[in-house]
Structure formats: C-alpha cells, structure tokens
C-alpha cells in the first residue's frame with residue numbers, strides 16, 4: 001500500500017489545478033493497482049480508492065451503532081463529525097440510526113457544512129432477517145427511504161447468515177436460522193448495484209472461507225469486507241487474503257467496541273498505553289494509526305466532540321518499527337462472535353460455527 005504523509009499529500013493536492021483533474025488523477029492511481037491506495041481529500045482525511053473504478057472512501061468514518069441508542073446524541077455526533085471534516089458515515093438497517101443519519105446529513109447540507117450529498121460516503125448493510133434473495137432490494141429501498149437518499153456508496157451483507165424474515169432485530173432465536181442462499185443473495189446485491197442504488201457492494205464478517213465461496217460465484221466481486229479489526233484482533237490471515245484478492249478491509253470496533261473500560265482489551269492495553277505515552281498520543285490514536293498502517297480504513301463511534309477530533313488526528317505521524325513489533329505481540333482475542341447475535345437458549349439446525357471460523 002502507498003501512503004502519502006500529510007505534508008506530501010497536501011502539496012500533491014495543491015498541485016492539482018481543478019477538482020476534476022484531482023478526480024481523474026485519483027482514478028488513474030487506482031487503476032494502476034487493484035488494491036486500494038490512499039491519498040488526502042479536501043477534509044484532510046486520506047481516502048482509499050476502491051474497486052476497478054477507484055471510488056474514493058475516507059480512511060476514517062463515523063460509526064453510528066450506539067448502545068443505548070439515543071437519537072439526539074447520534075444526530076449531534078453526525079453533525080459534529082461533519083463539521084470536523086468526516087465525510088464517511090457507517091450505518092445499517094439493524095442500528096435504527098439510518099433516519100437520524102439522513103436527517104443530520106440533510107441538515108448539514110442545508111447549513112452549508114457539506115456542499116451536497118455527493119461529498120459524502122454512506123455505507124449501509126442488509127441484516128440477517130433480510131438476507132434472502134427477494135428481500136435484499138426491498139431492504140436497500142427501505143434504507144434509502146430512511147436516509148432520504150437516492151443511493152448508498154456502499155451496501156454490505158452484514159453477516160453471512162440468514163434468519164427467518166422479520167424486522168431487523170437481535171438477539172435472534174437459534175431456531176430461526178435458515179440455510180443462506182449466498183448465490184441468490186449476492187445476485188440481488190449485484191442487482192442493487194446495476195440499478196444504481198448502491199455504488200459499490202461488499203460484505204461484512206466474512207472469513208476467508210466465506211469469501212472464497214462468494215468469489216467463486218460473484219459476477220461483481222465484493223469491494224469491501226468490514227470486520228472486527230484492532231491490535232487485539234489483528235486478522236493477519238484475512239488481511240493477506242483480502243489484499244491478494246483486491247478486497248479492501250474496513251475495521252469495525254477499532255477501539256475495542258463499546259464495552260465499558262475494564263472489559264475493553266484495546267482501551268485497557270498496557271502496551272498501547274506505553275506506546276502512547278512515549279509518543280504523546282492517546283491509546284485510541286495508537287490503535288487507529290496501527291489499523292491505518294495495515295492498509296485498512298476504519299469506522300469508529302464517538303458521541304464526544306474531543307474524541308471525534310482525536311480519532312482523525314492520526315495521519316501526520318507514524319509508529320516506529322519498535323512500536324509495531326510490540327503491537328504484533330499483543331495477545332489475540334476475538335470479541336464479536338456470531339454467538340453474541342443469538343439468544344443463549346435454543347438449538348440451530350444450521351452449523352453456525354461455519355460462520356465464525358477463527359482464523360489467525
């Protein structure tokens with residue numbers, strides 16, 4: 001991966017006479033390599049160029065899954081993030097945040113924080129209860145209605161698992177899990193793309209095994225795999241596989257998720273704290289910088305202005321080889337598993353372990 005540091009990237013940006021030329025240059029760069037590359041956009045957050053057309057996606061996005069969900073807090077966090085320069089927002093049918101994201105984005109455009117919807121990169125996802133060939137397109141249309149938008153930039157299969165049709169919810173009953181028609185669901189995703197309702201399509205929580213199954217049948221390959229990724233769950237095998245196949249990786253729970261501090265392996269990591277102290281950076285920044293250096297983008301959630309700001313101040317410095325060595329040796333633990341999505345009781349007739357293969 002090629003990363004420009006901020007000062008180089010800024011010079012590069014200034015050297016481009018017009019936004020059109022900027023865009024053409026970005027496309028040329030993307031076409032020279034199937035894997036995503038990174039440059040700096042207007043808001044100073046670098047972008048990765050995705051897919052064969054080199055669609056730019058800002059390296060840091062705002063996560064909008066919030067527990068507990070308080071609509072006003074999420075609205076304020078979206079508006080604050082946009083003010084600070086974020087242009088990438090992550091939502092999903094499951095999060096119940098799409099309508100607030102839509103309202104906040106419309107407000108941001110009307111207040112002049114953002115010139116137009118086209119400046120934004122919006123990701124949404126189809127939940128397991130809609131992971132059926134005939135329900136994917138209606139689910140995207142519902143998301144677009146909530147978002148007040150004509151298209152999403154990226155639409156993802158949230159998990160490689162299908163559950164009996166119902167409104168998106170979790171935890172789900174084990175008895176309601178049904179075999180997933182991956183081929184039919186992906187064809188429906190491809191149709192969403194062909195109709196122009198999803199500029200790009202991809203997946204989330206797919207292991208290398210699931211990606212192999214998908215790549216064998218896809219006419220349009222997935223552009224992104226959004227997965228749990230941080231220094232305490234480094235996913236080296238998956239990242240190598242995705243790089244090899246030209247699939248960009250986006251990290252979710254880049255700060256170890258929303259667990260309270262004592263149970264949070266990232267924010268409680270002594271190693272990250274030690275590195276942060278030595279460099280005058282926070283633990284969160286060390287984690288996010290490490291993810292960026294893996295060539296991955298990330299979606300991080302915060303309801304606090306200072307933290308939103310801190311989380312994008314990671315592009316004008318880098319980790320040392322010694323820092324990277326220490327992080328490489330942090331004990332590994334997957335926090336998000338398919339079991340978290342299911343009621344503890346009950347029995348599934350489908351092999352759910354197949355969804356959650358632990359790959360190190």
Ligand SMILES: NC(=O)c1ccc[n+]([C@@H]2O[C@H](COP(=O)([O-])OP(=O)(O)OC[C@H]3O[C@@H](n4cnc5c(N)ncnc54)[C@H](OP(=O)(O)O)[C@@H]3O)[C@@H](O)[C@H]2O)c1
Pocket residue numbers: 062063064065066090091158204205226227251252253254255256257258259267282284285299300301302303304307308310311336
């Ligand atoms: N595809 C999937 O299956 C999937 C699964 C999980 C999440 N996601 C997406 O990924 C997003 C982010 O993941 P996540 O919400 O699990 O957790 P996360 O971004 O790893 O961590 C969020 C938590 O960290 C705190 N935080 C944020 N910035 C901080 C900082 N600089 N210093 C200290 N604490 C900080 C936040 O608290 P405050 O709000 O109080 O600041 C929040 O509780 C989600 O919102 C969602 O959009 C996707």
